Amino acid sequence: xxxxxxxxxxxxxxxxxxxxxxxxxxxxxxxxxxxxxxxxxxxxxxxxxxxxxxxxxxxxxxxxxxxxxxxxxxxxxxxxxxxxxxxxxxxxxxxxxxxxxxxxxxxxxxxxxxxxxxxxxxxxxxxxxxxxxxxxxxxxxxxxxxxxxxxxxxxxxxxxxxxxxxxxxxxxxxxxxxxxxxxxxxxxxxxxxxxxxxxxxxxxxxxxxxxxxxxxxxxxxxxxxxxxxxxxxxxxxxxxxxxxxxxxxxxxxxxxxxxxxxxxxxxxxxxxxxxxxxxxxxxxxxxxxxxxxxxxxxxxxxxxxxxxxxxxxxxxxxxxxxxxxxxxxxxxxxxxxxxxxxxxx
Amino acid sequence: xxxxxxxxxxxxxxxxxxxxxxxxxxxxxxxxxxxxxxxxxxxxxxxxxxxxxxxxxxxxxxxxxxxxxxxxxxxxxxxxxxxxxxxxxxxxxxxxxxxxxxxxxxxxxxxxxxxxxxxxxxxxxxxxxxxxxxxxxxxxxxxxxxxxxxxxxxxxxxxxxxxxxxxxxxxxxxxxxxxxxxxxxxxxxxxxxxxxxxxxxxxxxxxxxxxxxxxxxxxxxxxxxxxxxxxxxxxxxxxxxxxxxxxxxxxxxxxxxxxxxxxxxxxxxxxxxxxxxxxxxxxxxxxxxxxxxxxxxxxxxxxxxxxxxxxxxxxxxxxxxxxxxxxxxxxxxxxxxxxxxxxxx
Numbered sequence: 001x002x003x004x005x006x007x008x009x010x011x012x013x014x015x016x017x018x019x020x021x022x023x024x025x026x027x028x029x030x031x032x033x034x035x036x037x038x039x040x041x042x043x044x045x046x047x048x049x050x051x052x053x054x055x056x057x058x059x060x061x062x063x064x065x066x067x068x069x070x071x072x073x074x075x076x077x078x079x080x081x082x083x084x085x086x087x088x089x090x091x092x093x094x095x096x097x098x099x100x101x102x103x104x105x106x107x108x109x110x111x112x113x114x115x116x117x118x119x120x121x122x123x124x125x126x127x128x129x130x131x132x133x134x135x136x137x138x139x140x141x142x143x144x145x146x147x148x149x150x151x152x153x154x155x156x157x158x159x160x161x162x163x164x165x166x167x168x169x170x171x172x173x174x175x176x177x178x179x180x181x182x183x184x185x186x187x188x189x190x191x192x193x194x195x196x197x198x199x200x201x202x203x204x205x206x207x208x209x210x211x212x213x214x215x216x217x218x219x220x221x222x223x224x225x226x227x228x229x230x231x232x233x234x235x236x237x238x239x240x241x242x243x244x245x246x247x248x249x250x251x252x253x254x255x256x257x258x259x260x261x262x263x264x265x266x267x268x269x270x271x272x273x274x275x276x277x278x279x280x281x282x283x284x285x286x287x288x289x290x291x292x293x294x295x296x297x298x299x300x301x302x303x304x305x306x307x308x309x310x311x312x313x314x315x316x317x318x319x320x321x322x323x324x325x326x327x328x329x330x331x332x333x334x335x336x337x338x339x340x341x342x343x344x345x
Numbered sequence: 346x347x348x349x350x351x352x353x354x355x356x357x358x359x360x361x362x363x364x365x366x367x368x369x370x371x372x373x374x375x376x377x378x379x380x381x382x383x384x385x386x387x388x389x390x391x392x393x394x395x396x397x398x399x400x401x402x403x404x405x406x407x408x409x410x411x412x413x414x415x416x417x418x419x420x421x422x423x424x425x426x427x428x429x430x431x432x433x434x435x436x437x438x439x440x441x442x443x444x445x446x447x448x449x450x451x452x453x454x455x456x457x458x459x460x461x462x463x464x465x466x467x468x469x470x471x472x473x474x475x476x477x478x479x480x481x482x483x484x485x486x487x488x489x490x491x492x493x494x495x496x497x498x499x500x501x502x503x504x505x506x507x508x509x510x511x512x513x514x515x516x517x518x519x520x521x522x523x524x525x526x527x528x529x530x531x532x533x534x535x536x537x538x539x540x541x542x543x544x545x546x547x548x549x550x551x552x553x554x555x556x557x558x559x560x561x562x563x564x565x566x567x568x569x570x571x572x573x574x575x576x577x578x579x580x581x582x583x584x585x586x587x588x589x590x591x592x593x594x595x596x597x598x599x600x601x602x603x604x605x606x607x608x609x610x611x612x613x614x615x616x617x618x619x620x621x622x623x624x625x626x627x628x629x630x631x632x633x634x635x636x637x638x639x640x641x642x643x644x645x646x647x648x649x650x651x652x653x654x655x656x657x658x659x660x661x662x663x664x665x666x667x668x669x670x671x672x673x674x675x676x677x678x679x680x681x682x683x684x685x686x687x688x689x690x
Contacts, residue, residue, distance in 0.1 A: 009456050011454075013456060013457050013458065014453075014454045014455060014456055014457060015451045015452065015453055015454060015455040015456075015457065015460065015485055016453060016485070017453050017485050017487065018485075019451065019483065019485050020451070020483055020484045020485030020486075021485075026483060029483060030483075033457070033460055033461050033464050034447075034464055034481060034483075037461070037464035037465050037467065037468040038447070038464070038467070038468050038471070038477070038478040038481075039468075040477045040478070040479065042444075042477065042479040042480075043477070043478065043479050043480065043481070049480060050444065050446075050479035050480040052443065052444055052479065052501075054399060054400065054402060054404065054443065054501075054503070055399065055400040055401055055402035055503070056400055057399060057400035059399065059404075059501070061444060061446060061479060061480055061499075061501060062446070062480050063446035063447070063448045063480055063481065063482050063497065063499055064448065064482045065448040065449070065450050065482055065484045065497060066484075067450060067484045067486050098397065098399065099387075099395065099397055099406060101395075101406060101407070101408035101499050102379075102383070102408070103408045103409065103410040103497050103499075104410075105410050105412060105450070105495055106360045106364065106365070107360065108359075108360055108361060108362050109356075109359045109360060110359060110360040111354050111358060111359055111360075112358050112359060112360065112378070113358065115360065115378055116378050116382070119378050119379055119382035119383070120382050122382065122383070123382040123383050123384075126383070132383070132385045132387065132388070133383040133385070133388065134385065134387040134388050134395035134397065134406060135387075135388065135394060135395040135406055135407050135408055136379060136383075136388070136408065137408050137409045137410055138364065138365055138371060138374060138375075138379075139365045139410045139411075139412045139688075139690075140360055140361070140362050140363075140364050140365030140366075140687065141365075141412050141492060141495075141688065142362065142687070142688075144489075145412075145491070145492040146490070146491065146492070147486060147490040147491070150450055150486075150495070152408065152410060152448050152497035152499075154406075154408055154446050154448075154497075154499030156397075156399075156404070156406060156501060158399070158400070342485070342487070343484075343486065343487075345484075
């Protein structure tokens with residue numbers, strides 16, 4: 001009997017950090033493994049939430065796991081983030097959140113005091129968003145097999161009547177509306193992780209967007225798509241919309257709000273804020289005649305005070321996002337292959 | 346400026362493996378941390394699924410994370426287990442499963458071939474249960490911060506009309522019906538993990554129970570409670586029902602089916618099969634006059650061929666589960682504080 005020493009598996013045949021980035025590697029994993037296995041028309045729509053007919057109503061259903069590092073950061077923690085993330089995925093589908101689940105994977109030795117603090121933060125975030133945590137689960141893994149705590153939240157909600165939202169619905173001429181400054185969450189996490197102390201009040205924008213969505217839908221239902229630019233940032237989100245709608249998107253750099261602290265952090269760390277994650281911002285693609293009304297409605301809401309039209313959907317260069325820079329040049333804003341920042345949410 | 350060396354946190358103030366056991370420590374975590382934080386009437390019912398009124402229908406909603414080790418085992422893998430676990434939590438609430446979510450936490454370096462195998466197994470399990478995976482998420486953590494793959498599934502379903510199931514609804518005189526032999530899943534996992542090779546075909550019973558539930562509900566709706574005895578085993582599940590219904594439960598050991606391989610494994614490993622996890626068995630508490638019909642309906646189904654009445658609900662010794670042994674003595678079947686077997690699901 002002989003034993004053969006198994007050859008190591010080449011890195012290209014294993015999971016890479018970039019597979020969790022929300023960029024091209026994530027898209028490949030979906031295309032090559034998950035979509036072929038789970039093939040069904042709801043999943044294949046590739047929205048941030050599934051929408052199902054239930055008892056005559058349109059039910060939205062979504063899930064997200066959270067592995068953010070560090071667990072506590074300026075502007076939030078893994079608990080509030082886990083609530084906001086799922087509330088926002090429902091809200092981006094035009095759904096009023098009804099209920100959340102919360103499932104914890106805890107590492108042996110994790111301080112119960114920290115777990116209590118996280119649970120309380122989740123509860124506060126849920127109360128602020130007007131949604132209850134109605135079911136849950138806890139698993140424990142041995143010391144060294146986890147990283148303190150991982151949280152999954154799933155959520156259900158009811159989609160408002162008369163809405164037909166999809167990342168595939170953008171049309172040439174539509175306006176691209178952004179609810180506020182970009183990159184706050186990612187920049188806050190990264191400076192915290194790197195131990196940088198920068199000037200200014202750099203903090204995560206983690207927040208529930210369902211109230212802001214209600215404010216928009218109160219003025220118009222002529223919204224084609226709504227997305228929260230989390231992993232992959234504004235660039236990732238707009239590339240997805242451009243690809244799925246087979247349209248171009250032309251942005252104006254000077255119109256995109258950016259806080260000074262984030263600008264500074266990105267300069268020091270060599271990051272492009274267009275790719276940095278947000279957890280309390282949204283993009284709406286709206287009919288051109290409704291753009292001013294949507295911006296005005298956003299600005300009346302505390303989470304949309306810096307809302308602006310940042311560009312337009314074009315018939316030219318379908319699938320591409322371009323940026324007219326402050327210098328007057330135009331560049332392509334591509335989708336990143338992997339990650340600028342792993343474990344941002 | 347002086348620095349104080351922080352004292353280590355006493356183990357009692359940290360997460361222990363037993364907190365994930367489904368036993369007393371799990372109950373304490375729920376009582377001391379999660380219930381106070383998330384206080385709401387749906388969660389406080391402590392069922393395996395939340396039931397919400399949506400558009401006039403009763404919607405069941407549940408979540409579970411899976412951290413089973415090893416990932417592949419005789420009779421299943423983490424993928425099929427993740428589907429069955431959530432399908433079964435819905436089915437135990439009398440709900441027809443509508444849709445599942447699937448969220449993956451992958452460790453950097455995990456072989457993509459294994460991920461594909463797991464995804465395909467999930468898809469097959471979902472097809473067998475007649476339910477679609479409609480939404481998902483993938484996160485990646487660095488090498489050493491996870492354990493290959495953790496999966497969360499959440500599920501939604503519609504509760505059949507005319508049912509009023511609850512672990513608090515058992516009444517003295519009710520029959521305790523078990524769908525088949527106990528301990529198969531836990532014994533299979535543990536022998537695999539310990540590298541034991543035992544005689545007989547020891548394999549997990551992991552299976553979707555929604556078809557079996559449909560078979561029961563076709564003959565009667567006089568069912569008080571249904572539960573799948575997973576973590577904590579049959580003993581854990583019946584202790585929960587006894588506590589929540591404030592009744593006693595008297596079991597007859599000779600009536601409880603047990604496969605020879607599981608009996609052998611438990612003897613070698615020093616385990617009590619009453620506490621060993623099942624992933625394809627259910628307990629139904631039913632009105633006494635319906636017991637025979639429920640057993641007959643179960644036996645006509647492939648997953649209920651060994652169904653039997655294993656005991657009765659009593660007015661005496663409320664909150665306690667007792668077992669009349671094969672020797673004719675009676676002993677108390679208590680709830681375990683911690684775990685016999687960590688990471689069984």
